[in-house]
Amino acid sequence: MDRAxxxxxxxxxxxxxxxxxxxxERYLRQYPEDAELAELLDLPDNDLWDIVSGRSDRFDxxxxxxxxxxxxx
Amino acid sequence: xxxxxxxxxxxxxxxxGGSGMRAALELARANxxxxxLTKVFPTRSHTVAAQGGIAAPLANSTEDNWHWHMYDTVxxxxxxxxxxxxxxxxxxxxxxxxxxEHMGMPFDRLENGKIYQRPFGGHTQDYGSAKMAMRxxxxxxxTGHAMLHTLYQQNVRANTQFFVEWMALDLIxxxxxxxxxxxxxxxxxxGEVSIFQGKATxxxxxxxxxxxxxxxxxxxxxxxxxxxxxxxxxxxQDMEFxxxxxxxxxxxxxxxxxxxxxxxxxxxNKDGERFMERYAPNAKDLASRDVVSRAMTTEIKxxxxxxxxxxxxxxxxxxxxxxxxxxxxxxIREIAIKFANTDPIRESIPVVPTVxxxxxxxxxxxxxxxxxxxxxxxxxxxxGLYAAxxxxxxxxxxxxxxxxxxxxxxxxFGKSSGEQMAxxxxxxxxxxxxxxxxxxEPSRARLARLDAAGxxxxxxxxxxxxxxxxxxxxxxxRFPEDLAAGVEKMKQVAARAGRVAIExxxxxxxxxxxxxxxxxxxxxxxxxxxxxxxxxxxxRGAQARADFPDRDDKNWMRHTLWYKDGGRLAYKPVHxxxxxxxxxxxxxxxx
Numbered sequence: 001m002d003r004a005x006x007x008x009x010x011x012x013x014x015x016x017x018x019x020x021x022x023x024x025e026r027y028l029r030q031y032p033e034d035a036e037l038a039e040l041l042d043l044p045d046n047d048l049w050d051i052v053s054g055r056s057d058r059f060d061x062x063x064x065x066x067x068x069x070x071x072x073x
Numbered sequence: 074x075x076x077x078x079x080x081x082x083x084x085x086x087x088x089x090g091g092s093g094m095r096a097a098l099e100l101a102r103a104n105x106x107x108x109x110l111t112k113v114f115p116t117r118s119h120t121v122a123a124q125g126g127i128a129a130p131l132a133n134s135t136e137d138n139w140h141w142h143m144y145d146t147v148x149x150x151x152x153x154x155x156x157x158x159x160x161x162x163x164x165x166x167x168x169x170x171x172x173x174e175h176m177g178m179p180f181d182r183l184e185n186g187k188i189y190q191r192p193f194g195g196h197t198q199d200y201g202s203a204k205m206a207m208r209x210x211x212x213x214x215x216t217g218h219a220m221l222h223t224l225y226q227q228n229v230r231a232n233t234q235f236f237v238e239w240m241a242l243d244l245i246x247x248x249x250x251x252x253x254x255x256x257x258x259x260x261x262x263x264g265e266v267s268i269f270q271g272k273a274t275x276x277x278x279x280x281x282x283x284x285x286x287x288x289x290x291x292x293x294x295x296x297x298x299x300x301x302x303x304x305x306x307x308x309x310q311d312m313e314f315x316x317x318x319x320x321x322x323x324x325x326x327x328x329x330x331x332x333x334x335x336x337x338x339x340x341x342n343k344d345g346e347r348f349m350e351r352y353a354p355n356a357k358d359l360a361s362r363d364v365v366s367r368a369m370t371t372e373i374k375x376x377x378x379x380x381x382x383x384x385x386x387x388x389x390x391x392x393x394x395x396x397x398x399x400x401x402x403x404x405i406r407e408i409a410i411k412f413a414n415t416d417p418i419r420e421s422i423p424v425v426p427t428v429x430x431x432x433x434x435x436x437x438x439x440x441x442x443x444x445x446x447x448x449x450x451x452x453x454x455x456x457g458l459y460a461a462x463x464x465x466x467x468x469x470x471x472x473x474x475x476x477x478x479x480x481x482x483x484x485x486f487g488k489s490s491g492e493q494m495a496x497x498x499x500x501x502x503x504x505x506x507x508x509x510x511x512x513x514e515p516s517r518a519r520l521a522r523l524d525a526a527g528x529x530x531x532x533x534x535x536x537x538x539x540x541x542x543x544x545x546x547x548x549x550x551r552f553p554e555d556l557a558a559g560v561e562k563m564k565q566v567a568a569r570a571g572r573v574a575i576e577x578x579x580x581x582x583x584x585x586x587x588x589x590x591x592x593x594x595x596x597x598x599x600x601x602x603x604x605x606x607x608x609x610x611x612x613r614g615a616q617a618r619a620d621f622p623d624r625d626d627k628n629w630m631r632h633t634l635w636y637k638d639g640g641r642l643a644y645k646p647v648h649x650x651x652x653x654x655x656x657x658x659x660x661x662x663x664x
Contacts, residue, residue, distance in 0.1 A: 004582040011238065011261065011584055014113050014293050016121030016221075019327055021292045022412065045121045046218050053407035 001033040009033075012041040019049050027073045036066045077257070077513045078267040081505050082108040082234075083498050085255055085271035087241045087298060090118035091217070091483030092462030092490070093277030094224035094233075095169075096441070099491025101231035105498060108269055109228070110239045110258055112293055112587075116221045119279055119291045120483065123217030124330075125193060126209030127173075127484065128477040129166035133187040134207035136198060139163040142208065144200045144657055146478060150471025151614035151624065152659040153311070153632070155648035158439040158467045162478075162485045169484040170210055178223045180210055194331075194361070195475040209477045216480060236269075238262060240587060241297060242516040244274070244305040244458070247509060253443075253457035254506055256301070257516035261587060264580025266520065268513050272501050273457055273494035275441065276302065277487070280431035280463035281598040286537075286544035287321055287427040289328045298464040300594025302435045303601065304515070307445050307455065308634035308643065310466040311433035312598070313606035314615045316474055317549040319365040321427025323385040325412035329405060329424060334358045336401055338390035340369065341421060342377040348386075363473070363549075366426035367617055370550040373425075380423065387421035394418075426549045430474055432615065433605075434466040436634065441465075441490025446634070451645040459494055461486040468632065471647075472614020523589055529574030532589045539566045539592075539599055547603045553620045556607040563603050564640075570596045601635040608642055609633060626659050 001009075010032075013024035027037070040048060040063060050056035052070050059067055084100045086093045089111035100107045111118070130137040143163040147154055174180055174188065181189040192205035212219035228235075238261040245255045245268065255270040281296025282288040299309055319340075320329040334340075339358040342348045352368035353360035360368075369386050378384050390398060390405075395418045398406055409417045437443050437460040438452065447453035462483050469482055546559025570592050575585040611625040612618050634643040649656045 003577065003579065007582045007584040011113075011582070011587075014117070014291075016113075016117045016119050016217075016291055016293075018122070018289060018291045018325075019408070019411075022325055022327065025292075044218065044222070045117060046215055053404065053411065055404065055407065 001035065006032055009035070009038060012038060015045050017045045017049055020045055020052070023052055023070065023073065027070055030073065031069070034066065036063065039063060040066065077517070078265070079270055079508065080108065080267060081270045082106045083271065084108070084273045084275065084494050085110070085269045086275045086277060087256060088118070088277035088279060088462070088464070089115035089235065090120040090277060090279055090462060091220055091224065091480060092487035093275065094221070094228055095484055095487025096275050096277060096461060096491035096494070097233045098224060098228050098231055099488055100495055101228060101233040103495040105495060107233045108236060108271070109233055110236045110241050110256070110269065112238065112240050114237055115225045115235060118221060119294055120217045120221050120480075122291065123480055124214040126191065126211035126216050126477045127170055127480040128193070128196060128208045128475070129170040129210055129481065130163070130206070130208055131167055131170065131188060131190060131210070133183060134190050135204075137206050137208060139166065140654065141198060141200060141206060142166065142196070143651070145196050145206075146469060146475060147657045148201060148660075148662060149195045149473055149475040150469070151473050151662055152626070152630065153314075153468065153471030153613060153647060155468050156651040156656055157648045158469050160651040160654065161439040161489075162469050162481060165485045165489070166481055169481070169488055173220065173223060173484065176223050176227050178219055179212055181212060193476045196477070220480065240590065241301060242266065242519065242590060244301050245270075245508070245512045246305055247506060251455065253455060254508065257513040259516075259587070259590070261582055264583060264586065266513060266516050268508065270505055270508065272498045272505065273459060275490055275494065276435055276458070276460040276464050277462045278464045281595065282428050282431065284540065284543050284595050284599040284602065285428040286540040287425050288326045289318060289321055289427050289429045295591040296464070296594045296598035297591065298435060298460065299601070300597045303597040303637040306636070306638065307443065308436060308636050309433060309597075309601040310436040311468060311472070311605070311633050312601040312635055313609050313633060314432035314472045315428050315602065316430040316432065316615050317362065317366045317426040318429040319362055319369060319426050320388055320424045322408065322412045323423035323425050326427050327408055327412050328427070328429075329388060329408065329422060333388065333390055333402055333405060336390075336397055337393055338388055340365070340424070341387045341389050342372045343379045343383065344377060348372050348377070363615060363617065366549040369426050370548060374550070385423045385425045388424045389421040390417050391419055391421065430479065431463055432466070432468070432470045432472065432474055434464045435460040437461070437465045437467055439467055439486065439489060440493040441486055442493060446643060446645065459490045461490045472616060519590065519593070520586070523573075523575055523586060524578050526574035529572040530569045532573050532575065532585065532592050535566060535569045535573055536592055536595065538569070539563070539595055542566055543599050543603065547606050549617065551606060551616065551618045553618070556603065559603050560607050563600055567596045567600060597637060600640060604640050604642065605633045605635050630659070
């Protein structure tokens with residue numbers, strides 16, 4: 001991933017909910033080039049936060065690994 | 074030097090939260106050509122974080138009317154709110170909520186099909202009686218989310234043009250008459266600056282809660298509209314007034330709802346003392362937000378804070394048991410574990426008073442027109458410029474905002490700005506004005522400085538210092554010596570911000586560049602806040618001074634205006650006369 005692509009991903013992590021800003025900032029520090037993340041970032045903020053905080057399992061099955069990493073982060 | 078690209082619209086709206094999208098909808102439905110510029114995708118605006126609801130005296134569950142709502146809002150503002158604007162907002166509340174319902178907003182409902190309404194702090198029946206008004210219209214705990222989605226869909230249908238991942242940088246004014254004729258904006262993807270020319274320009278850029286270290290605000294809330302207004306020579310009004318929420322998670326800012334204390338949670342200092350019993354013997358931990366925040370700050374200031382830095386207190390709820398925590402307080406355990414590394418079933422959560430909402434902003438009237446002193450007039454209209462939502466100061470919230478009045482503010486003043494812009498656009502000649510020769514030059518110069526700087530301060534370091542300074546010197550409870558030292562420190566921070574450099578100068582999607590530009594806006598907002606707070610020698614609403622503990626209507630019933638130029642202050646009177654009814658005379662504010 002080149003610098004611009006990393007920055008594009010980083011900017012998609014700028015959210016309306018502070019909870020997500022914080023979790024995603026922490027996640028990007030550990031995995032700055034996780035292209036899979038982009039797919040999750042298209043979700044509305046509240047739905048994404050429910051998934052990250054473990055209150056919802058409504059996500060595509062092939063994203064299980066990244067959700068597990070996000071939840072553990 | 075190459076010419077900047079120019080895009081021409083009837084109206085340019087900066088910001089795609091609740092007020093920006095409500096205004097854009099009004100304009101697009103009037104068949105005007107509208108551009109909306111936004112740093113992030115519209116439904117990711119910070120409006121999404123609003124949970125509580127929208128205040129409107131629909132009287133679906135209890136008797137209610139706009140005059141009671143007006144009384145509550147005037148009193149809540151600690152009599153600093155403009156009573157004409159407050160009357161205007163309360164009288165249009167039902168209309169804007171019903172309109173939103175017709176647009177498809179999925180409000181919670183009563184069995185009879187009408188919109189369900191719940192009580193909310195400060196909203197009463199019969200001019201402050203003990204009976205609460207049921208006035209808040211909500212969509213579960215996702216009112217802001219539902220509102221953004223509803224407004225976005227309507228805008229797409231009405232052909233509003235969205236420019237996503239564009240950051241507005243500076244206002245463009247015609248030096249002949251000061252009229253605003255658009256903005257210069259950065260397209261993040263390419264890194265290029267373009268001019269968005271409009272016959273009317275609206276700021277709907279939200280608040281700037283990121284000037285504090287402890288903030289419930291999302292990272293995008295950097296006060297871009299405030300920075301642009303200040304750099305264009307316009308004043309910022311009543312910036313000393315910031316609402317704090319007592320229980321933000323220490324070190325993270327994430328909000329722990331008041332419901333936790335409602336269920337029996339309480340606060341402890343380092344000695345394990347339930348200190349609220351000393352400050353509010355009756356209401357204790359359920360006293361109003363400002364009372365609890367001040368008590369917490371006093372405990373910390375007097376050395377009874379917790380942790381190695383003695384800089385927070387603890388919110389205890391483990392005695393409630395897992396059953397109550399898991400079922401009656403959904404989401405709280407997850408937040409505590411994720412952000413405080415604390416499981417509230419076993420341990421207390423570290424919390425601090427956390428900045429939540431900005432009452433001040435760009436001075437505007439209830440039609441959204443930006444106003445500033447000029448000649449004999451205290452409130453001359455700035456032609457072509459409008460402001461709505463948290464970035465504006467209309468002023469309906471005065472020194473303190475009531476819960477659920479913020480979403481109402483977005484809808485009413487988003488709509489009234491859109492209406493006024495449409496009206497004004499139709500009175501202007503068909504062709505756009507000629508752009509001044511130097512249009513966009515200040516923005517280009519800011520970028521050129523960043524591109525040329527070989528070395529200097531790091532953006533992140535300066536931003537951290539700014540937030541620390543504001544937190545330590547201009548927090549919830551304000552001490553004279555802290556304020557005076559804080560003003561000097563902030564001037565140094567501002568000087569450092571003028572020397573920032575970024576390592577990577579690439580243009581294409583460079584977030585370091587964007588963050589450097591955001592820092593300029595944080596600096597203006599922080600300076601306006603601390604200078605205004607230091608100068609106001611009274612306590613009113615959200616401004617609580619140790620040396621002037623009382624409200625002083627004789628000397629301070631007036632709005633502050635801060636100018637970037639020399640950090641100058643001016644004052645103007647509060648509008649005590651409503652539009653059609655008698656004034657509510659100032660009284661001591663007790664609940």
